[in-house]
Amino acid sequence: MKRRRIIVNVILAFLILPLIKMVFDYIYLKENGSRMFSGTFLEYEKLYAPYVFLGIAPAFLLLILWPYNYLILKKRRSLLVKILIFELIFIIFICLAGTVSNIWTFPFWKNLIYVARTLPLSCLFASIIHFTVDRHEKLNSEVKAD
Numbered sequence: 389m390k391r392r393r394i395i396v397n398v399i400l401a402f403l404i405l406p407l408i409k410m411v412f413d414y415i416y417l418k419e420n421g422s423r424m425f426s427g428t429f430l431e432y433e434k435l436y437a438p439y440v441f442l443g444i445a446p447a448f449l450l451l452i453l454w455p456y457n458y459l460i461l462k463k464r465r466s467l468l469v470k471i472l473i474f475e476l477i478f479i480i481f482i483c484l485a486g487t488v489s490n491i492w493t494f495p496f497w498k499n500l501i502y503v504a505r506t507l508p509l510s511c512l513f514a515s516i517i518h519f520t521v522d523r524h525e526k527l528n529s530e531v532k533a534d
Contacts, residue, residue, distance in 0.1 A: 393457060393521045400513055401449035406440045408509070452477055457517075464526065467518050475510040479503060 413436070414429055456474050465473070482502050486492055492499055 392524065393517075396517060396520050397449060397453045397457065400516060401445045401453060402441065404513075404516075405445060405448055406437075409440055409444065451481055453513075456514075460517075460522070464522075467515065470518055470522075471510050471514040474514040475503075475507060478506040478510055482506070 410433060413432065417429055417432060452474075455477050459473055459477075460470055479502075486499075486502075491502075
């Protein structure tokens with residue numbers, strides 16, 4: 389079953405995450421494109437693709453998905469607890485990255501936007517892992533126990 393977990397995590401990091409990033413970039417450039425970038429969206433993605441596939445996807449795999457899988461494998465947890473664990477890992481990563489890259493604004497309550505942005509991603513990724521890997525492992529362990 390570890391093979392299934394590894395495959396799902398790699399698909400999430402290198403396929404689903406870049407796809408979500410491209411959709412959000414497209415929406416953002418559609419609204420603010422004339423002020424930010426003078427080219428087309430395809431030109432923007434060609435410039436940005438190496439950063440996503442060589443930077444964001446491996447970092448997401450190693451810094452978010454690996455600790456998440458380590459924490460949920462210790463014992464069986466409900467989907468809500470898995471979502472909260474995923475969100476907690478996201479928040480810790482954002483806090484650590486924010487101290488290095490100076491993303492914090494004043495007043496501090498304006499920084500809650502980062503939590504609001506990562507909550508849907510936490511729900512999506514934790515649900516995908518739960519329904520494709522964890523639930524399947526639970527069903528297999530129940531069949532073997534009978």
